[in-house]
Amino acid sequence: MPSSHLAMEFFIHNWYLFVALIVIVFLLVVGPVTQRLHGVKIANAAQAVQLINREGGVVVDVCEPNEFKNGHIPNAINAPLPKLNEHLRQFEKHKDKPVIVTCRTGNRSVKGAVLLRKHGFPTVYTLTGGLQAWEKDNLPVER
Structure with a gap:
């Protein structure tokens, strides 16, 4: 199996981990960005x-x-x-x-x-x- 296929399969089976990662990164970034903007x-x-x-x-x-x-x-x-x-x-x-x-x-x-x-x-x-x-x-x- 090609590694890209394995990566896609991992992503599909663990999509919630990637959503959690995106949310965490967003929460970490939003505070400092808000401070700077204001x-x-x-x-x-x-x-x-x-x-x-x-x-x-x-x-x-x-x-x-x-x-x-x-x-x-x-x-x-x-x-x-x-x-x-x-x-x-x-x-x-x-x-x-x-x-x-x-x-x-x-x-x-x-x-x-x-x-x-x-x-x-x-x-x-x-x-x-x-x-x-x-x-x-x-x-x-x-x-």
Whole structure:
């Protein structure tokens, strides 16, 4: 049997694996592409510290309140992602500063950062790896 025939047979019998692969690749790509398209920048924990200390950066934590109580970056403002629209007015005074959006792992923060950019915030970052990366770098956490 020619190898192309074997490959086609494998594909036919395992089509669901290829669909799963396509979905996974799509999900991995959509976040970074969305960030770029909306002008959201990325900061690691060390860069976030510099933004906070040198430029008066403001940290917006989009975690749920119970997650926020379990630990957050010092002086972070809690604005849960589903209610972020309701908090926009309170952030207006910070529009001229870098805004660093974070959550527990860095997944929800992309949606929050895109929303802030859509509402005219010029300098918005997401914290790569979220609070977990912050803690891994032994940076302070409020509880």
